[in-house]
Amino acid sequence: MIPVLFGLRLGRWGMIGFAAAAFLSILAQTAGFYQIAGHSPSARAAFGASMSALAAQFVALFPTPIRPDTVGGFVEFRGIHPLGILLCVWALVSATGFARGDEERGIVEASLATPTSRAALVASRAAAFTIAIAVASLAACAGYLAGLAIGHETAELRGVLEDGVLLVALGLACYALSIFVAQLVPGRAATAAAGGLLLGLFLLNSLSRVLQSLVAWRWLSPFRYYDLSQPLPPGGTFDARGFLILVAIAVVGTAAAALAFTRRDLGSSLIPFPARHRPVSFAPSANTLWRVPVVRGVYERRLGIVAWSAGMSLLAFMFVLLTRTIVNVLLSVPSLLPYLSVFVHQQIYPAVLGYTWLNVAQLLFAALAITHVARWSAEDVDGRLEMTLSQPFPRAAVVVERMAVLTVIALVVSAISGTVLFVQSHIQGIDLNAGRLAAASLMLVPFALVFAGAGAVLAAVNPRAAVGLLGAFAFASYLDIELATSFRLPLWLQDLSAFKLFGTPLLTGVDGRSLALMVLLAMLGLGSSILLMQKRDVGR
Numbered sequence: 001m002i003p004v005l006f007g008l009r010l011g012r013w014g015m016i017g018f019a020a021a022a023f024l025s026i027l028a029q030t031a032g033f034y035q036i037a038g039h040s041p042s043a044r045a046a047f048g049a050s051m052s053a054l055a056a057q058f059v060a061l062f063p064t065p066i067r068p069d070t071v072g073g074f075v076e077f078r079g080i081h082p083l084g085i086l087l088c089v090w091a092l093v094s095a096t097g098f099a100r101g102d103e104e105r106g107i108v109e110a111s112l113a114t115p116t117s118r119a120a121l122v123a124s125r126a127a128a129f130t131i132a133i134a135v136a137s138l139a140a141c142a143g144y145l146a147g148l149a150i151g152h153e154t155a156e157l158r159g160v161l162e163d164g165v166l167l168v169a170l171g172l173a174c175y176a177l178s179i180f181v182a183q184l185v186p187g188r189a190a191t192a193a194a195g196g197l198l199l200g201l202f203l204l205n206s207l208s209r210v211l212q213s214l215v216a217w218r219w220l221s222p223f224r225y226y227d228l229s230q231p232l233p234p235g236g237t238f239d240a241r242g243f244l245i246l247v248a249i250a251v252v253g254t255a256a257a258a259l260a261f262t263r264r265d266l267g268s269s270l271i272p273f274p275a276r277h278r279p280v281s282f283a284p285s286a287n288t289l290w291r292v293p294v295v296r297g298v299y300e301r302r303l304g305i306v307a308w309s310a311g312m313s314l315l316a317f318m319f320v321l322l323t324r325t326i327v328n329v330l331l332s333v334p335s336l337l338p339y340l341s342v343f344v345h346q347q348i349y350p351a352v353l354g355y356t357w358l359n360v361a362q363l364l365f366a367a368l369a370i371t372h373v374a375r376w377s378a379e380d381v382d383g384r385l386e387m388t389l390s391q392p393f394p395r396a397a398v399v400v401e402r403m404a405v406l407t408v409i410a411l412v413v414s415a416i417s418g419t420v421l422f423v424q425s426h427i428q429g430i431d432l433n434a435g436r437l438a439a440a441s442l443m444l445v446p447f448a449l450v451f452a453g454a455g456a457v458l459a460a461v462n463p464r465a466a467v468g469l470l471g472a473f474a475f476a477s478y479l480d481i482e483l484a485t486s487f488r489l490p491l492w493l494q495d496l497s498a499f500k501l502f503g504t505p506l507l508t509g510v511d512g513r514s515l516a517l518m519v520l521l522a523m524l525g526l527g528s529s530i531l532l533m534q535k536r537d538v539g540r
Helices: 002-010 012-036 041-057 071-104 107-112 118-150 157-184 187-207 212-220 222-227 240-262 295-300 302-331 334-340 348-355 357-381 384-389 395-427 434-461 466-487 498-502 512-533
Strands: none
Touching (some): 002 012, 012 071, 012 466, 071 157, 071 187, 157 240, 187 212, 212 222, 222 240, 295 395, 302 348, 357 384, 357 434, 357 466, 357 498, 395 434, 434 512, 466 498
8 A cells, every 4th residue: 555655646746737637628628618609409509510520620630529519529529538638648657757767766676675576566556547547537527517517507427427437447558558668668768669659559540530441450559449438428328348448458558567577677678679888987978969068968869859750750741641531521511611612722731731730740849848848857856967067067058958959859850840741742732832831840849948948947946746737737728729719818818828829820821929929938938947946956
């Protein structure tokens, strides 16, 4: 019991942050339904038709909604499915953080010094995460019920609870797969490898909805079994077989991770990777790149740059292939033809790519910023920052160099993925405005810096809680733009969301005011973090 409580203590910030995000997001989506859907049957029928048309644009991300004209169908599509993805990201970070992050900080070694076996340690952390994600799922259910109370409606509790246990099962399946992969690869590659696996499994399932060649393989993805159930809307279903398969993936994956952990040495990977053998030396490295500010940070993250560039480029390639399919689906909706006929040969393709590819790119660049903030926090906790500051290196320079490194990495990733998008669009016969595409790709850089600036402030205040709080901030920023129209939020509050400030540069070009505000927010974060770093003790 004590190891479980210790695991809960280490993950308390994540549990609090994600539970709050789940409650508020589902409450906002539920209450927002009554703001925009109307109250008469005809108004809700028209709203459901428009939501079905909108869902066609996101068929490569989310399954087709059931009864979007009802509050249950709307919240399932707009709230529960995105929340499921968010909880999977939490599972990824939590699993790799335990398997490798705690190992690097010596927490795992200290735990094993007690009468706790390796298998028991893995089981206790899995049990702690089960409790944490169950709390977050219950918070989501509570948010839905609270939203229904605002709309003076009631719900069938069975469907609500079934949605909650599905979220738990999906999160645990992703946690088990992540912690297993983390045992197989070196520590610094664990998050990237597990994230690549989950992203690949997610795309395998989601792209199978539009690419028939993938249908035969989607049974490999846990997201497939999650999609089989939509219990919240009227007439929805709960697939017990799919739920049990998710539970089986979680149990078998955790057991395999425990077995792999017992068979490897701390600090190493189960699968041996070739490494160059060098004589032991205590002399400084002769590599001159380590002496050049910013360049040393980029050089140290060179493998990560390759991985991010390759992943983003692959997604750009796939979304261009899907664009024609999505456009054909939109054109098949009779009610949309009068509107779409004006843009068929002009702006419909940039509009669809803007709503699909650029939306995903924004989420990934926010994740890129969060991964760098996690690294900054780890350097503070594991003593690396203290070692850096023991040299004649000012604290302000540390913060500036961190932001500069992220800027260079974001520029490289956006440039490569944007080039792939342009070339593939040309091959597919989709003519994009090269200037607007370049501007849209470059806009991703200040977009990422807004989150990096907020993360730098959080890392300077409380490095252990920085990642969880920044994740909550990113989710709130996304929720801000989602609910701006429904609740008529004031303009100044909308302008705090980087997602809103990003706009639609591929369709309408870059808005100078929004770009200036993004740069201002990033600079405020940078300046505030510099001031805070001067006043705090490192490692506390």
